[in-house]
Structures are given as structure tokens and as C-alpha cells.
Amino acid sequence: MAHHMQQMSQEMQQCIQNCQDCHSICLQTAVTYCLPTGGMHAEPDHIRLMLDCAEICQTSANFMLRGSDLHTRTCGICAEICQRCAENCDRMSDDAQMKECADMCRRCAESCRQMAMAKA
Amino acid sequence: MAHHMQQMSQEMQQCIQNCQDCHSICLQTAVTYCLPTGGMHAEPDHIRLMLDCAEICQTSANFMLRGSDLHTRTCGICAEICQRCAENCDRMSDDAQMKECADMCRRCAESCRQMAMAKA
Amino acid sequence: MAHHMQQMSQEMQQCIQNCQDCHSICLQTAVTYCLPTGGMHAEPDHIRLMLDCAEICQTSANFMLRGSDLHTRTCGICAEICQRCAENCDRMSDDAQMKECADMCRRCAESCRQMAMAKA
Amino acid sequence: MAHHMQQMSQEMQQCIQNCQDCHSICLQTAVTYCLPTGGMHAEPDHIRLMLDCAEICQTSANFMLRGSDLHTRTCGICAEICQRCAENCDRMSDDAQMKECADMCRRCAESCRQMAMAKA
Numbered sequence: 001m002a003h004h005m006q007q008m009s010q011e012m013q014q015c016i017q018n019c020q021d022c023h024s025i026c027l028q029t030a031v032t033y034c035l036p037t038g039g040m041h042a043e044p045d046h047i048r049l050m051l052d053c054a055e056i057c058q059t060s061a062n063f064m065l066r067g068s069d070l071h072t073r074t075c076g077i078c079a080e081i082c083q084r085c086a087e088n089c090d091r092m093s094d095d096a097q098m099k100e101c102a103d104m105c106r107r108c109a110e111s112c113r114q115m116a117m118a119k120a
Numbered sequence: 121m122a123h124h125m126q127q128m129s130q131e132m133q134q135c136i137q138n139c140q141d142c143h144s145i146c147l148q149t150a151v152t153y154c155l156p157t158g159g160m161h162a163e164p165d166h167i168r169l170m171l172d173c174a175e176i177c178q179t180s181a182n183f184m185l186r187g188s189d190l191h192t193r194t195c196g197i198c199a200e201i202c203q204r205c206a207e208n209c210d211r212m213s214d215d216a217q218m219k220e221c222a223d224m225c226r227r228c229a230e231s232c233r234q235m236a237m238a239k240a
Numbered sequence: 241m242a243h244h245m246q247q248m249s250q251e252m253q254q255c256i257q258n259c260q261d262c263h264s265i266c267l268q269t270a271v272t273y274c275l276p277t278g279g280m281h282a283e284p285d286h287i288r289l290m291l292d293c294a295e296i297c298q299t300s301a302n303f304m305l306r307g308s309d310l311h312t313r314t315c316g317i318c319a320e321i322c323q324r325c326a327e328n329c330d331r332m333s334d335d336a337q338m339k340e341c342a343d344m345c346r347r348c349a350e351s352c353r354q355m356a357m358a359k360a
Numbered sequence: 361m362a363h364h365m366q367q368m369s370q371e372m373q374q375c376i377q378n379c380q381d382c383h384s385i386c387l388q389t390a391v392t393y394c395l396p397t398g399g400m401h402a403e404p405d406h407i408r409l410m411l412d413c414a415e416i417c418q419t420s421a422n423f424m425l426r427g428s429d430l431h432t433r434t435c436g437i438c439a440e441i442c443q444r445c446a447e448n449c450d451r452m453s454d455d456a457q458m459k460e461c462a463d464m465c466r467r468c469a470e471s472c473r474q475m476a477m478a479k480a
Contacts, residue, residue: 031287
């Protein structure tokens with residue numbers, strides 16, 4: 001986080017970090033874990049949702065980094081997609097890797113929801 | 121457009137193309153025209169909005185390319201941001217370059233609005 | 241292509257277009273065709289390479305759109321990755337969809353190679 | 361970092377983190393600090409290089425997250441662009457914000473250089 005950005009709210013700094021962490025775990029897990037595992041882990045709808053989640057997290061983080069007031073809109077849809085991704089990962093959550101991914105998606109969804117509701 | 125995608129609706133194919141064209145003109149114009157021109161063209165709020173518009177167009181196109189039903193949500197916000205970007209470019213639209221950019225943003229906003237309203 | 245960019249070389253305009261088309265066909269084919277088809281089409285190494293190819297094409301196009309002289313470097317690696325992706329698609333090229341993807345990757349590789357060799 | 365990725369080398373985990381941090385500081389600093397500051401901070405060549413650096417860092421991180429052996433190639437060019445960005449920021453480094461950005465670019469360049477030299 002850049003020095004002069006210490007004036008950025010703690011909530012937004014945390015939301016950017018959550019978006020970057022959620023992006024990382026979704027992209028990494030989809031390609032290096034779910035695809036090789038096969039079966040329901042490699043179903044097209046699951047892989048697509050993991051890639052969708054990774055990309056919208058990256059985009060939302062970038063809107064916040066640019067200081068755009070439109071981040072409330074990208075965070076709103078990010079919260080929705082992360083929530084859906086968490087629920088989909090939960091279907092396989094007797095698997096520690098998918099449970100970890102679901103938990104990260106829920107943390108990101110929660111912080112994005114807070115950002116989306118805040119006054120810009 | 122991939123061969124087997126000829127079953128993708130004409131409307132969606134056109135919307136993907138509009139998003140890619142709008143991404144291109146906004147990114148290119150912001151960096152290679154507005155920044156060197158200076159003055160109101162180089163104001164932080166204008167450059168930021170052009171970069172926001174370029175990124176959300178890219179993200180929306182990618183959701184449609186992945187065949188995600190969540191494209192209705194990314195297209196909804198893309199329509200909103202393109203519309204705002206068009207209006208901002210219009211403030212400088214006695215300038216042919218900015219008028220061209222505003223026109224592209226409006227075309228993209230219109231097709232994204234149609235996609236956002238369609239049943240997924 | 242923005243109006244004032246008509247001074248951009250025909251070669252670069254074509255290379256940007258090829259990168260965007262190659263990005264589109266690789267991302268779309270990987271998620272909406274290869275994953276549902278299964279078997280060797282859905283092997284992790286193949287999907288990963290298609291996603292790598294899609295992303296480096298997008299990045300190279302963006303460097304050219306920003307007018308960066310560093311595009312020679314991104315185009316160099318883009319040519320290399322597109323070539324590798326084409327060869328991998330060829331392994332399945334009795335399949336019209338994969339053949340179309342391989343052909344697009346080769347066209348993109350060729351134009352990126354030209355850009356990479358040009359004086360910046 | 362996903363659980364099953366604890367087998368990823370410490371060096372690669374650190375390099376991914378450096379790329380994400382360098383992406384963040386370059387994008388944020390360019391738009392929310394350099395553009396409003398004006399003068400040499402807002403020169404097109406400087407803003408362009410900061411945006412180039414932010415994007416190649418994001419792309420390199422994504423290649424490593426996907427477990428692609430081609431990360432050696434993206435890390436090679438990332439090291440080069442980060443180094444160039446650091447030197448450009450140094451021209452303004454009596455400014456604490458630019459010095460911080462230059463330092464982050466150098467850390468990222470160093471770890472990407474290590475990744476680029478490693479056997480894939």
C-alpha cells in the first residue's frame with residue numbers, strides 16, 4: 001500500500017487485500033487443483049465460476065486502487081459472485097482445499113458488501 | 121469468434137465486439153491522446169474514468185466469452201460506466217477524437233444494456 | 241481504432257486485432273468447448289496453455305494500445321506462447337474447432353514476431 | 361495462498377506477493393498521486409510506464425498462480441520493466457512516495473530475475 005494512501009480507510013485497504021487473496025486462491029485452485037482432481041471439481045460450470053470470481057476480484061481491487069467512486073458498483077457484483085462461488089465450493093467442502101477457497105470467498109464477499117453499501 | 125460459437129446470439133457477438141472496441145479506444149485515447157494534450161483532457165478524474173471504462177469493458181467481454189450467465193451483471197455495470205464515460209467525453213466533444221470515443225462508449229452502453237436486461 | 245491513431249502503422253493495427261481475436265478464441269474455446277468435451281481437450285496442461293495464451297495476447301494488445309515501446313518485449317513472448325498453443329491445439333486438429341484455434345494462434349504468432357523484430 | 365500450494369517454493373510464493381504489491385503500488389500511485397501532482401509526475405511517458413509495470417506484474421503473478429512453466433518468460437520481461445520503472449521513479453525520488461514505489465519495483469525486479477533464471 002503506497003505511503004500517501006495511509007489516508008485510505010482501513011476498510012478499503014482490507015477489501016483490496018481480500019480481493020487480491022480471493023483472486024489468487026480461485027485462479028490457483030481452479031487450474032492447479034480442480035482440473036487435475038477431475039470429476040465434479042473439473043465440471044465446466046465450476047471452473048467457469050472460479051475464473052469469473054478471480055477476474056471480478058481483480059477488477060474490483062483495481063477500481064479501489066485507482067480511487068474510483070465506481071468501486072461501489074464493482075464491489076456489489078463482486079460480493080454477489082464471491083458468494084455464489086463460496087456456495088459452489090461448499091458442495092465439495094469435505095475437501096480441505098475447497099473449504100479454504102469457500103472461506104476466502106466468504107470473507108471477500110463480506111468486505112465487498114460493506115464497500116458497496118458505503119457512501120462513495 | 122470460434123466456429124462452434126455461431127450458435128451464440130448475434131446480439132451477444134456484437135456486444136463482445138463493442139466491449140473490445142470500447143476497451144481499445146478508451147485505453148488508447150487516455151494514454152496516447154489525453155495525457156499528451158493536457159489541460160482538462162489530462163485531469164485525474166477523466167483519465168481514471170477512461171481507465172475504469174476500459175477495464176470493465178474487458179471484464180464484461182471476458183464473462184461473455186466464458187459463456188457465464190453472470191454476464192448480465194457485468195454488462196449492467198459496464199453500461200452504466202460507459203454511459204458516464206460518454207458524458208464526460210462529451211464535455212470535450214468539439215474535439216473529433218473525444219467525440220469518436222464518446223460515440224463508441226454510447227454504442228457499447230446500449231448493447232450492454234440490452235444484454236443486462238435479457239434473460240440469462 | 242481511434243481516429244488520431246490512423247498514423248499507427250498498419251502492421252501494428254493488424255497485430256492488435258490479431259491479439260484480441262486470439263485472446264477471444266482461446267478463452268472462449270477453453271471454457272465453452274474444451275472443458276465440456278473432456279478427455280485430452282480438458283487436460284490441465286492444455287487448459288492452462290489456452291488461458292496463458294489468452295492472457296498474454298490481452299497484455300500485448302494493451303501495451304500496443306498504450307503506445308509503449310516495450311510492446312516489442314511483450315510481443316516477443318506472445319509470439320512464443322501462441323506458437324506453443326498452436327502446436328498443442330494441432331494435436332487435436334482433426335477437430336474443426338481446435339484447427340480454427342490453432343490457425344488463429346499461428347496468425348497472431350506471426351504478426352507478434354514481426355512486431356518484436358521491428359525497431360521500437 | 362491455497363493450502364495444497366504449500367509445496368510451491370518459498371521463492372515463488374514471495375515472487376507472486378512482490379508482483380501483486382508492485383502492481384498495486386504502481387497503479388495506485390500513477391492514478392491517485394502522480395496525475396494530481398502534475399508536472400513531471402504526470403508526463404505521459406511516466407504514467408505509461410507505471411501502467412505497463414502494473415499490468416505485467418499482474419500477468420506474471422497470474423502465470424505463476426496457474427502453475428505455468430512459461431512464468432520464466434513473463435518474469436523475465438517483468439524484471440526488465442520493473443527495473444526501468446524503478447529508474448524512472450528515481451528521477452523524482454526526493455519525493456517519499458516515488459521513492460517507495462521505486463523500492464518496491466526493485467524488490468519485484470530482483471525476485472522476478474531469480475524466477476526467470478531458475479529451471480522451470
